[in-house]
Amino acid sequence: MTGFEVEAIRQDFPIFSEKMNNKPLVYLDNAASTQKPRAVIDRVKQFYESEYATVNRGVYALGGAATEMVETVRKQVQEFIGARESSEIIFTRGTTESINLVAHAYGRKFLGAGDEIIISVIEHHSNIVPWQILCEEKGINLKVIPVNDKGELLLDAYEELISKRTKLVSIGHISNALGTINPLKVIIDRAHSVGAKVVVDGAQGAPHSNLNVMALDCDFYGFSGHKLFGPTGVGVLYGKKELLEKMDPFLGGGDMIKSVSMEKTEYADPPQKFEAGTPPIAQIIGMGAALKYITQIGMDAIVSYEQMLLKVALEALDEIEDINIIGTAENKASVISFLIGDIHPHDIGTVMDQEGIAIRAGHHCAQPTMRRFKVPATARASFSLYNTVEDIHALVRGIHKVKEIFQ
Amino acid sequence: MTALDRLYQEMILEHNRKPRNFKVLEKPTHISHGVNPLCGDDYYIFLTVEDGIIKDVGFKGVGCAISKSSASMMSTMIKNKPVKDVMEMKECFISRLTRETETPECDTILGNLTIFEGVKAFPVRVKCATLIWRALEDAILHQKKPKEDRVVTTE
Ligand SMILES: Cc1ncc(COP(=O)(O)O)c(C=O)c1O
Numbered sequence: 001m002t003g004f005e006v007e008a009i010r011q012d013f014p015i016f017s018e019k020m021n022n023k024p025l026v027y028l029d030n031a032a033s034t035q036k037p038r039a040v041i042d043r044v045k046q047f048y049e050s051e052y053a054t055v056n057r058g059v060y061a062l063g064g065a066a067t068e069m070v071e072t073v074r075k076q077v078q079e080f081i082g083a084r085e086s087s088e089i090i091f092t093r094g095t096t097e098s099i100n101l102v103a104h105a106y107g108r109k110f111l112g113a114g115d116e117i118i119i120s121v122i123e124h125h126s127n128i129v130p131w132q133i134l135c136e137e138k139g140i141n142l143k144v145i146p147v148n149d150k151g152e153l154l155l156d157a158y159e160e161l162i163s164k165r166t167k168l169v170s171i172g173h174i175s176n177a178l179g180t181i182n183p184l185k186v187i188i189d190r191a192h193s194v195g196a197k198v199v200v201d202g203a204q205g206a207p208h209s210n211l212n213v214m215a216l217d218c219d220f221y222g223f224s225g226h227k228l229f230g231p232t233g234v235g236v237l238y239g240k241k242e243l244l245e246k247m248d249p250f251l252g253g254g255d256m257i258k259s260v261s262m263e264k265t266e267y268a269d270p271p272q273k274f275e276a277g278t279p280p281i282a283q284i285i286g287m288g289a290a291l292k293y294i295t296q297i298g299m300d301a302i303v304s305y306e307q308m309l310l311k312v313a314l315e316a317l318d319e320i321e322d323i324n325i326i327g328t329a330e331n332k333a334s335v336i337s338f339l340i341g342d343i344h345p346h347d348i349g350t351v352m353d354q355e356g357i358a359i360r361a362g363h364h365c366a367q368p369t370m371r372r373f374k375v376p377a378t379a380r381a382s383f384s385l386y387n388t389v390e391d392i393h394a395l396v397r398g399i400h401k402v403k404e405i406f407q
Numbered sequence: 408m409t410a411l412d413r414l415y416q417e418m419i420l421e422h423n424r425k426p427r428n429f430k431v432l433e434k435p436t437h438i439s440h441g442v443n444p445l446c447g448d449d450y451y452i453f454l455t456v457e458d459g460i461i462k463d464v465g466f467k468g469v470g471c472a473i474s475k476s477s478a479s480m481m482s483t484m485i486k487n488k489p490v491k492d493v494m495e496m497k498e499c500f501i502s503r504l505t506r507e508t509e510t511p512e513c514d515t516i517l518g519n520l521t522i523f524e525g526v527k528a529f530p531v532r533v534k535c536a537t538l539i540w541r542a543l544e545d546a547i548l549h550q551k552k553p554k555e556d557r558v559v560t561t562e
Contacts, residue, residue, distance in 0.1 A: 344471035346446055347415075350529060354411045363447055376447040376469050405415050406423075406472070 004305045009297070010386050012037040023356025026394045031176045031204060031335050031382035032360055033226045036290075040229055043289035044282050054278055056255055066281060073288035074271070080291050081221065082212035083238055090244075090271040091279055094235035095203040096126040098222025099170070101237055101274060102199050103130040105247040106220075107168065113139035115167040118191075120145040120153055120182075121372050122175045125365040127201040131170060141165075147372065151178040151327040155186065166196040173205025173221075177366040177380070178327025179310075179335030181209070188218050197243065203227055206236075207384075208306060208333045210299040213238050228294060230287035234280045244270035251276040302385045306334040309383045313392045320399055326373050334383035337364070340399060343406045345379040351405060352379075352398045359395075413525030414532070415472065418480075423472040428482035430465040439549075441468075441542030443534055443562045448474040452542045461485050461493060471535050473526060478539035480520060490547055496520075497540050504533050534561035 010016050015035045018025055027035060047069075053062035055070050071086070078086040092098045111117070117131050121144050135142045143161045146154050153171075162169075169191040174181050188198045197219040205211065206223035213221050220243075225234040239247075249256055249267055253276035258266040267273045294302065313336055317323050322341040340348060349361030360380040363370045370376060381395055432453035442449045450468030454461055464486055466478045481500075485493045499513035500520055504527060514521065526536045538561045545559040 344469075344475075346448075346471040346532070346535065347473070350414070350532060351411065354409070362445060370447075376449070405411075406420065 004297075004301050006305070006386065006388055010388075012039065012293075013386055014038055014041065016386070020356045020358065021354050023354075026355075026357040026391045028381040028383065028387065028391065028395060029358045029360050030207075030384035030387075031227075031364075031380065033232070034207065034229050034384055035386065036231070037229055037293050039293050040231070040286050040289045044231060044286040047282050047285050052282070055281055056272075069288070070279065070281060070284050073284050073291075076288050076291050077236055077238075080211070080295065081206070081236075081238055082214050084214060085241060087269070087271055088238055088241050088244065090237040090239065090274045091284055092222070092235045092237050092274075093233055093280070094224040094226070095124075095201060095222045096224075096235075098220075098235055098237035099126055099199065099201060100130045101250045102170075102220050102222075102239070103134045105250045105274065106197070106243065107131075107134045107140075108138070109246075109248045111138055111140050111167050114141070114165065116141045116143055116161075116163070116165040118143045118145060118158070118161055118166055118169045118171075118196075120147070120171055122147055122151060122153075122178055122180060122366065122369045123170075123172050124176055124201060124203065125367070126203075127170055127172055127199075128368065131168075140167075144368075145171075147180070150329050151175065151180045151369075151373075152329045152331075153180070153182055153187075155183070158187065158190065162190060162194055162196070164194055166191065166194050168199065169196050170199040170201065172201040172203075174208060174333045174335075175327065175366070175369070176204050176335065176382075177337055177364040177369045177378070178329065179332040179337070179382075180327060180329040181331040181333055183331075184216055184218065188216060192217070204333065204335070208303060210303065219243055225283060225287035225290065228287075228290055230290035231280075231283040234283035234287050237274070239270070241270065244274070247274075249276070250274050253277045255279075297385065305385060306383055309387055309389070309392065310334040310336070312389055313381065313383070313395070316392055316396050317399075320396065320403075322403070323399070326375065326378050335380065336382070337378040337380045339375065339378055340402055341406070343402060345377045347406065348379040348399075348402050351402045352395075355394065355398045355401060357394055357398045410525070410528040414529060416522055416525060418519065418522055419472065419476040422476035422479040426466075426475055426479035428465050428486075429467065429479065431467050432463055432465045435463075435465075437546040439542040439546035440556055440558050441538045441545075441560065442558050443470075443474075443538055443560055445562050446471065446474075446535065448535060448538055450474070450478055450539055450542060452478070452539060452546055454543075454546055456490060456547075459490050461488055461490060466539065470538070471532075473523075473532055473535040474538050477523060477536045480522075481539055481543065484518065484520060485543070492516075494544070494547065497544055500540050501537055504536055537561045 207228040345361035435453035437454040448470030
């Protein structure tokens with residue numbers, strides 16, 4: 001790979017000088033959360049050490065500067081995802097809150113009995129449960145797009161589900177359990193043709209694709225800072241301005257109002273309308289440093305490097321007997337869910353852990369996906385920009401070790 | 408022996424491969440359902456208790472090597488034993504895995520089950536070994552009739 005110096009990138013991540021169980025750390029749980037580069041850690045530290053104040057109130061210099069920093073990150077996010085205006089960027093606690101915000105502030109206001117919401121069978125629980133709650137409350141029907149055995153959405157079935165009754169389609173950009181990259185544009189355009197709005201769960205999409213929400217034309221897009229090298233406790237909801245303006249507020253409190261009297265409260269304009277309370281200021285600023293870090297390397301370079309790792313890993317696993325890969329979509333991100341014979345994924349995870357390899361074992365908060373593939377759980381290796389071909393060799397050695405123990 | 412060797416000892420692996428009493432009882436007097444939702448370990452336990460004696464035991468479900476071998480070894484240890492002794496065994500097993508207190512009096516009660524002490528080095532896996540014992544306890548304490556699905560967990 002030219003222009004992609006993985007060894008230099010690893011130097012940016014202090015965690016890789018640590019050991020796990022006395023072995024060099026092989027971190028393959030990136031779909032769950034990513035490690036943090038020095039640039040993010042230092043930025044947060046600097047903020048707390050010499051720049052800290054809360055936002056939106058202080059008449060003093062520190063407060064004004066902190067407000068400025070947060071608004072700068074809002075602009076950075078706008079550019080990162082290709083939104084028209086920075087006022088379309090709402091800071092949340094993460095993808096989960098972003099989706100709940102839409103369900104609450106848009107769904108409760110604009111959907112009613114007999115309406116339909118379409119999701120897919122391979123969604124993360126955070127793109128299922130908020131809709132179930134809304135459907136239960138309002139008498140809305142939830143429809144589910146099935147997948148084929150590769151884990152690809154069945155667009156024919158989508159075609160049959162969609163109708164004038166469809167008011168909302170909420171779909172993952174990339175499946176965290178299978179790696180499937182969904183054909184968002186097709187899904188969005190079809191939804192718009194019946195007047196439905198589209199929410200995209202971008203928890204996995206934002207860290208692993210060159211995003212342009214205007215080109216996609218999605219109505220909402222949510223993601224988490226901690227999966228793209230930023231701090232936990234912060235995320236984003238993008239929403240089209242005309243929708244945000246019509247929506248009800250989410251939480252009520254400080255910072256989201258123009259004026260409050262005991263008789264009547266006037267809400268602030270978006271995005272503040274949806275940002276009640278003191279925001280996670282240091283986390284927002286840390287996320288800004290993470291976006292800067294990603295942009296410096298370049299999303300295209302990251303995606304093609306991850307695709308190379310995926311290819312190498314799939315070829316390596318293909319050589320091993322009794323490996324069953326769950327999720328073999330043609331269009332797939334660097335996530336590999338697998339089984340080894342009938343060995344339980346938790347036993348795989350424990351053996352790997354002793355080898356210094358961090359993988360995920362479980363249902364990945366996607367129980368309907370597991371049920372669709374008739375497995376209680378899978379082991380999952382997911383790659384990011386700092387993983388190496390050597391990490392894949394370690395994974396292969398780990399798998400052989402598992403087989404040796406359980407043969 | 409490495410920690411991993413102490414965890415996955417041959418006896419445990421053997422019970423995992425060939426679990427004993429891995430069956431549904433037709434007419435159990437007691438039943439319970441142990442589930443660790445995060446792990447996906449999920450077992451039903453069935454007991455036939457007559458005159459305070461566990462006459463038959465079966466378990467069925469899915470889970471990791473630790474949970475399955477724990478259930479299998481438990482089933483062989485409790486058969487034809489008085490419920491009172493079995494509850495004592497359960498206390499010994501659970502305190503051996505979850506508490507630091509010395510319990511030398513438990514050594515003879517536990518017998519082969521002391522092999523599960525290797526799990527202590529893996530705190531996230533302790534709940535796998537104890538799940539079936541909590542289900543057993545629940546079956547004995549609460550589940551007189553195999554009617555509604557009561558679920559216990561060690562997560
Ligand atoms: C596809 C997907 N959606 C939603 C989430 C939830 O993200 P968070 O826990 O950061 O809110 C995740 C992360 O686990 C995910 O992978």
